[in-house]
Amino acid sequence: MPNIVSVLPEILLSCVGILFFLINKYRTANTPKTFYSLSKYSLYLFVLGEITLRYFDVKSDFFHNDAMTVFYKIILSVSALIIFSMSCKWFLSKNLNSAMFYALSLWLFCGLMLVISTNHLMILCGGMILIMLMQYALSLLYKEDEERQTGHQFGIFSAIMMLILISSLAYVYHQTLSWDIKSIAMHYKNKSLNIWDNMAYLGFMLNIIYMLGMFPTHISKIQAHKAAILPSSTVIQVLPLLGGYGCFVFFSGQTVVSDFKLIFQLIHLFAFISIFWGAFSLIKENNLKAMISYSCLYAIGVAILSLKNFDKDNLLSSLLYLIIFTVSVLGIYGILFSLKYKGEYLSELSSVQGLYSQKPMLAVLLCVFLMSIAGMPLSLGFIGKLQIVDSFVLLEEYWVMFFFFMAFFLILIAYLNIINQVFFSEKCQNLDRINNGSIFWISVFIIVFLIGILNPAFYIENLEKLIR
Amino acid sequence: MLNSFSILSLIVAIPFLGMLFTLAAKEAENGKTNNVFNVAVFAVISNIIMILRVFMLVKLNEPGLHLIEKYNWMKKPNIDIIFGVDVLSLMMLLAIHIAFVIGFVGIRNNYKKQKTLMVFSLLFLSMVNGFFISGDIFSFYMFFEAMLIPQFLLLGIFGNIKRKEYINRFFVYNMVGAILFFTAVVLLFNYHKGSLGLQQLSLMNLSNRLEYFIWGAIFISLLSRIPVWPFHYWISSVDSNLRNPMVFIISIIIPLTGLYGFIRFLPQTLPQVLDIVILLLQIISVITMLFISLIGYINKDRQYKLFSYITVYYIMYLLGVLTGKEDILLNIVYSLFSYLLIVTCLEIFSYYLYKEQSEHSVLDDGMLCAYPRLSIVYGFVTLAAVGLPLSSLFMSNFLILSNLLADNIQMGIIMLLAIIIVSCALLNEFFRLRDFEKWNANGVEIKDINGKYFALMLFVCFCLMMSFVKPLWFVFVF
Structure with a gap:
């Protein structure tokens, strides 16, 4: 039994x-x-x-x-x-x-x-x-x-x-x-x-x-x-x-990773392609849900690519990056769950045009979460990006780091387009009232963000203890 | 000197807190109490008091950073955030804060999205403060990049730039520089196995390939913020179109960050192999200066004339920094103090005239004749801008220019020519605005700048005058 x-x-x-x-x-x-x-x-x-x-x-x-x-x-x-x-x-x-x-x-x-x-x-x-x-x-x-x-x-x-x-x-x-x-x-x-x-x-x-x-x-x-x-x-x-x-x-x-070396090389190649596929597709995409999917494709590519030796340091960097990414993505979903027009949830990029003029706080939070995914400094995502780049340097994977930055620019351009629509365009429709449930979770994410920015050691050390 | 009161962290925190309070304040309406404006100005003035207090605490004659604050931010990789100040950073901070007060007061009656403008401006100010008090390369980088986001949003919302791609391109190209910087910082961390103070970097010997790469990456990233060819294109495409004075003031602080980086990071001993790079940069710089000054002279737009003036002076300061002489660096900082105040005032006056012009639908030729108060301060600031002995710009620029002429007479002459051209452009503009014969009021009701604002401007003129007498005069007054 x-x-x-x-x-x-x-x-x-x-x-x-x-x-x-x-x-x-x-x-x-x-x-x-x-x-x-x-x-x-x-x-x-x-x-x-x-x-x-x-x-x-x-x-x-x-x-x-x-x-x-x-x-x-x-x-x-x-x-x-x-x-x-x-x-x-x-x-x-x-x-x-x-x-x-x-x-x-x-x-x-x-x-x-x-x-x-x-x-x-x-x-x-x-x-x-x-x-x-x-x-x-x-x-x-x-x-x-x-x-x-x-x-x-x-x-x-x-x-x-x-x-x-x-x-x-x-x-x-x-x-x-x-x-x-x-x-x-x-x-x-x-x-x-x-x-x-x-x-x-x-x-x-x-x-x-x-x-x-x-x-x-x-x-x-x-x-x-x-x-x-x-x-x-x-x-x-x-x-x-x-x-x-x-x-x-x-x-x-x-x-045993070393016995299936060829397959792991293949997976790294897939991860590499995922990064660029995600980044390029993100620029062309207009559907908000698909944009999140392509961001995930990019992020998972980065996380797998940094797992070269499966040692503890690699794992820590990769896992931290992915967790921070997930928090940011959940934040974006929180915003999507808050945006309605005549009872219909928004799904297209054009539908968030001029969001800033109607819901400034939501627009700013969206910007914060997007910048976090991109890994801009003073956002939580920066800590993840720092860990990843540091692991590339430790592994002496300079070319991979170079391509990572190339892909980073592509997703940055895509996110800038979203910010352009949200902040710099005129509003196209009057959105419905925001529900409090999503606002609660978005506030929780912001607190998680603030703790992470002010004291990243709090997350990193605890995670490190678990891994070791 | 170790600082137990965390006064430097407060300097970063106050504008940020001000931003949160501004966010909570009620949006301004015509003729009613303007809470947003009051809170924002209060935050900036509080910080000015803090900065003056720091001036009191710091022994200005002693080298190195003072009032050091150190936090262990992360253990893996081991990153210490270090804050510290010296006379260079304090002067910059003070100038930027005064510029912000002038800017805020200048746009106090502009109620369109005023809250947004104040919020992002204060966020930007907080980031800039972090940048100038950074004592280690990591925090320096973080604030160097982080300030781009509020600037990007301000440019997009208030820039009135017809083609949004310009703003995107401007941001992305700034990010290229920032990423190069980031790469250099991460490499440095692994190279030195830990945090690195700002001064340690300038002591780097540049002996191997990695060190060259690190230095080159930082060099390019800093250069990308200064409007030197080929970077001037993106900067000019954005800056010369700006119609909101506060956004313009913020955008002229960005090249300052690049210049400040050069002051901090330029190695004390540059290897001979880099001589050619420096020479190339000098040649490119003087050509850019001449080119921009001529365009500024020909261009009829007042904003572009001001932009060309700013560009030419920034490049001159860059060339001064590249000499690497300690006394020149100090004079550059003294000069930058006055320079920032002058360009801020010119921008605000220019904005006031644009507003009046569009309100009354009149031509601006001879317009200053109808604004006696504005005319006085405009005249004073213009004369100070062209280099008359009315501010620290005069003596400091004299020293910088004489050194550059002594180093390379040909380049020095071209530079001098460019400075003369932009000065002529500014004077021409002033005389055109003062030309009484061309003034056609059409019976419109003229409203000069109000008494309080005039008093503030007179105070700024007084500060400029005093900086000519002694650049650090306020240290002895307070």
Whole structure:
């Protein structure tokens, strides 16, 4: 009988997802707030459970619950909580049933929790498949049949990735007769690798890359993200980015990086292309959600590129950069959740024209978050950029640093265009009143920013302790 | 001297706090209490008092930075933020603050988006203060880059620049310089394994390739802020079109940051191999000076004439800094103090005349005849600007020019020619504005500058006069 105690919090969350359907079916007086409250309390319980398990050092054959995984889980839980809170207002204003959204999001969340802490290859693949399915379902949520085309394309692409994943899994199991990732890694360490071994490993890595939304698997995801409703789009974009990164780090850390050198070189090449693809596409793009996606593509490229040796310093820089980026992106989402015109949320760049003349505080905050993503000094993002550039210098990757700056200029131009529209253009429409929920979260982000700027050591030292 | 009261941090914090209070203040309306203006001016004047207090605390004759404040900002990489001041930075700070007061008072009746203007101006001031009190290369870089954001927003909102791409390009090209600086700073950190004081950099020997790269990157980034060819194009395309005096004042502080960087970072001993680079820069500089001064002379736009004057003088100061002589550097700083006040006053007067002109729909020829108070101060400031013995500009520029002439007579002559041309341009403009025969009032009701404003201007003239007598006169008065 496998030890399932360590995975109890995840089981709890999955059950809550099922509970949502029951409540939705048998309880009549439901509002979006009902499901939000349930999700919120289940996330609190989840975090409490994770911390308790960590405190009592509960061990399992299938899962590792170390400080780092708990940290990832808490960060993801907080992000999920913020997104759920902002989404609740969206559902309230649209007067739509939110049960499906919260249930799918919780299952997606469960999948992410599994993939960042499992030692079992089957569970890893199961988690990945769950994530893909949930992302696909979220992308279709509240879309009319004719609007579901991009979602279906995303589904087809996900199915192909699943096939690759299952093939890789079958091949690896056939070769090693083991599900334990460490044993499998040991098996491969002692033998010379053939092309199929490399292909199987690449199959796993491609799926992780797909979860991250990195080149070459990003196109269908970005389209789906663009077409999805704002809450789904936020979940699809933010949660897999952080969770996928955790999975990438743990999976790569457990397998032997040096044995699959070629594949890691390939991943670095993908990361490099992602940076430029993200930066160039950002300049051309006019849809706000797609702009965030391309920013994420750029950021994940930078984070992976700085992970050359997987040593502690690289990891610290990369993780810090990504966390700061996520905070900034959540800040931008907070602003998007606040901007409405006649009840419709804004999605095009042209619709935020002259925002400054109507909502000056929101415009200034948008500028702060954009500058943070770009890494301008005296914004939190600068600390992330500094860490990344410092790691490039330590690795003596001067050319990579040069290209990083080139891409930085491209995204800066794109952000300047947004600022131009927001600050320097005349207003084109009278926006609705801002809801207080988003303002609360934006204020929290600003406090996080201020702490980070005044005392970055507070974040860095704590993160370093966790990594070491 | 270690400073326990954190007075320098306060100098950065006060405008920032002022900005927050201004943000909370009620937007000004015609004829009603102008809280935004009052709060902003109060913040700047409070800082002037703080700066004068710092002057009292600092032993001006002792070399090095004073009132050092040190914070460990980050452990990995190990970054210490160091603040410190000396007479150079204090003079600059004081001049900028007085310029801000003049600017704020000058636009007090302009209610269009006044709150925005004040908020971003104070944010900019806070960043500039951070820049001038930086005692280490890291904080120097941070404020060097951070000041671009409020400036960019001000240019975009108030610049009245028809083509927005100019502003984007201007920002991006400034960012190129800033990124070069950033690269140099990160390399330096890894090279020296820790924080680096400003003075340590000027002691660098420039012996290997990395050191050359670091120095070159900093050199280009600083140069990109000064309107020397080829950088002058972007700067002129933005600055010469500005119609808001406060934004103009802010935009002329940007070249000052580049110049100040040169004063701080120019190595005390430059290797011989760099002689050719310096010579090339000198040649480019004097050609730019001559070119800009001629365009300024020909151009009918008063704003462009002022811009060309500013450019020519900045380049002259740059050439002075490149001589690397200690006494010249000090004179440049004394001269810059008066120079900043003069160009601020000229800009504000020019703005006042533009406003009156557009309000009454009259030609500006001979216009000053109808404004006796304005005419007095305008005349005084113009004469001080062309180099008459009315401010510290006279003596300091005399010393700078004589040194440059002694170093290289050909270049010195071209430079002198450029200065004469821009001075003639300013004088011509003044005489045109004072030409009584061309003045055609058309029976319009003229409103001269009010008594309080005139008093402030007279006080500025007094400060200029006193700076001629003794550049640091206020240290002995207070």
